[in-house]
Amino acid sequence: MGEGLIPARGLTRLRREIARAGGPERIDHGPSTAPSKRLLRADPGYLKTVTGPLLVAEAGLSAVLARCPTFAAWWEDLLS
Numbered sequence: 001m002g003e004g005l006i007p008a009r010g011l012t013r014l015r016r017e018i019a020r021a022g023g024p025e026r027i028d029h030g031p032s033t034a035p036s037k038r039l040l041r042a043d044p045g046y047l048k049t050v051t052g053p054l055l056v057a058e059a060g061l062s063a064v065l066a067r068c069p070t071f072a073a074w075w076e077d078l079l080s
Contacts, residue, residue, distance in 0.1 A: 005054055010042025025068050 006014070017038060021027040028034050039046045056064055065072040 005051060005058065006039070006043045006046070014038060014042050023067065025070050 018024050018027055024035070027038065031037070036046075036048050036052070039048075039051070043051070045051075065075060
């Protein structure tokens with residue numbers, strides 16, 4: 001996921017940071033480490049309202065929900 005949307009070097013760094021944190025929902029340790037801030041460091045051209053939805057579309061919502069149980073619970077609550 002992300003190839004072509006985020007430069008390879010930045011994508012490699014992001015994957016390493018996610019693995020070190022123990023998963024995508026454990027990566028946010030404050031304002032400077034929020035996922036959007038990490039994405040911006042990985043790709044200075046990152047636009048939260050453009051690149052973010054493209055990344056979710058590329059991965060597929062089911063893949064995001066599978067890797068992010070807290071978000072999945074929120075999503076299910078929103079839909080119910």
